[in-house]
Amino acid sequence: MFICKNCLKDKFLKDYLRDYPQKGKCIICRSESHTVTDIEAEEFQNLFKAVVRYHYAEYHYNNHWGGAFGIEGILLNENAIIEHRFHDEGDSDLLYTLLPKDVYARDGNGVSLYYGFDEYIRGLFTTSLQKENSKMISTFEKELNEKNHYVVEEKAKSLLEPLASQIENKISIGKSFYRARIGFEKRYADLLNPEYDKITYYYEPYREKNIQAPPPPKASAGRLNRQGVSYLYLSSDIKTAVSEVRPHPGHLVSVGKFILSREIRIADLESINLRKFCTDDKIKEFIFLNSIGKKFSMPITPEEREQYLITQLFADTFRLLEFDGIRFKSSVSDGYNIVLFDANLCKYTNEESDVLLCEEVKYSIRGINEGVVFDKEDFEEY
Numbered sequence: 001m002f003i004c005k006n007c008l009k010d011k012f013l014k015d016y017l018r019d020y021p022q023k024g025k026c027i028i029c030r031s032e033s034h035t036v037t038d039i040e041a042e043e044f045q046n047l048f049k050a051v052v053r054y055h056y057a058e059y060h061y062n063n064h065w066g067g068a069f070g071i072e073g074i075l076l077n078e079n080a081i082i083e084h085r086f087h088d089e090g091d092s093d094l095l096y097t098l099l100p101k102d103v104y105a106r107d108g109n110g111v112s113l114y115y116g117f118d119e120y121i122r123g124l125f126t127t128s129l130q131k132e133n134s135k136m137i138s139t140f141e142k143e144l145n146e147k148n149h150y151v152v153e154e155k156a157k158s159l160l161e162p163l164a165s166q167i168e169n170k171i172s173i174g175k176s177f178y179r180a181r182i183g184f185e186k187r188y189a190d191l192l193n194p195e196y197d198k199i200t201y202y203y204e205p206y207r208e209k210n211i212q213a214p215p216p217p218k219a220s221a222g223r224l225n226r227q228g229v230s231y232l233y234l235s236s237d238i239k240t241a242v243s244e245v246r247p248h249p250g251h252l253v254s255v256g257k258f259i260l261s262r263e264i265r266i267a268d269l270e271s272i273n274l275r276k277f278c279t280d281d282k283i284k285e286f287i288f289l290n291s292i293g294k295k296f297s298m299p300i301t302p303e304e305r306e307q308y309l310i311t312q313l314f315a316d317t318f319r320l321l322e323f324d325g326i327r328f329k330s331s332v333s334d335g336y337n338i339v340l341f342d343a344n345l346c347k348y349t350n351e352e353s354d355v356l357l358c359e360e361v362k363y364s365i366r367g368i369n370e371g372v373v374f375d376k377e378d379f380e381e382y
């Protein structure tokens with residue numbers, strides 16, 4: 001039985017299909033004109049289960065826990081995994097006898113969709129993989145409150161060393177990135193030709209060393225670097241670079257372009273590939289790495305800077321594992337950030353240097369206590 005590329009919605013499944021393309025009829029749209037893939041293949045089955053767990057907690061799909069209609073209940077409505085546009089409802093019944101063929105992993109191989117029994121009690125996967133936070137992270141955070149970072153570092157290194165190859169990625173020489181700084185170098189006015197009510201200004205951007213990473217003595221502590229350590233923070237595009245310096249409306253921001261002067265090896269936390277983690281044991285590794293990635297991307301207010309300790313710890317660890325830098329999602333824009341441990345890996349170019357006006361900043365708010373029934377008897381100040 002096959003599904004075509006247009007009927008798969010999830011990015012990991014789409015990526016799988018690109019590697020295992022076949023010809024055939026899609027069970028969902030019934031078309032024969034698109035590339036399809038065999039959903040009965042063992043690798044597809046395991047990835048499918050991992051993808052369900054990536055998007056959904058078990059109580060959404062296990063009817064023992066209230067997921068009233070099982071996996072079908074999710075897939076028969078709008079969902080994150082496949083397009084729901086069956087040509088014939090009978091086809092959907094057929095599909096769900098095979099997706100998945102087996103909800104458990106057998107003999108320690110593959111992925112379990114249900115948690116199953118712990119001794120005598122039925123357990124459940126309480127959180128989707130993308131939202132789950134590894135307990136390891138909070139253990140590290142607790143330790144960092146009591147011990148110096150270099151004491152904790154060895155443990156972080158021994159945990160991450162065997163996982164390094166799973167998140168390793170290369171970026172080619174010549175790739176360009178952007179960096180922003182609030183302010184500008186100089187302002188000029190056109191005084192020879194002034195209109196009575198309006199002077200035309202030209203803003204010269206910060207260039208060269210004025211937009212590069214500061215020298216170590218001037219480097220203040222950041223999300224990834226400790227005080228006095230100079231890393232080069234870059235973004236994938238101009239808008240992300242500008243957003244990362246958190247300008248207020250009305251701020252003028254200089255941007256500069258930087259070009260990689262050699263191929264680099266990065267710890268890529270922006271796009272951790274679930275396909276590399278399709279056994280129950282490996283899924284635990286995925287949760288750990290994904291939780292580190294979320295720490296890098298999490299918005300932190302300036303008064304919470306002590307929270308940098310955990311990201312600084314992992315940055316140091318990746319540096320010890322001989323990565324050139326780290327890539328992670330931006331928390332304030334759609335692009336990604338990349339931090340290089342050696343600022344000389346990139347060369348500044350004047351090409352797109354410019355000054356931009358921050359016209360508007362949009363805020364998104366929600367009630368933080370929503371859904372919480374607060375009873376002082378049950379809660380403790382924390």
Ligand SMILES: [Zn+2]
Binds near residue numbers: 004005007026
């Ligand atoms: Zn299709």
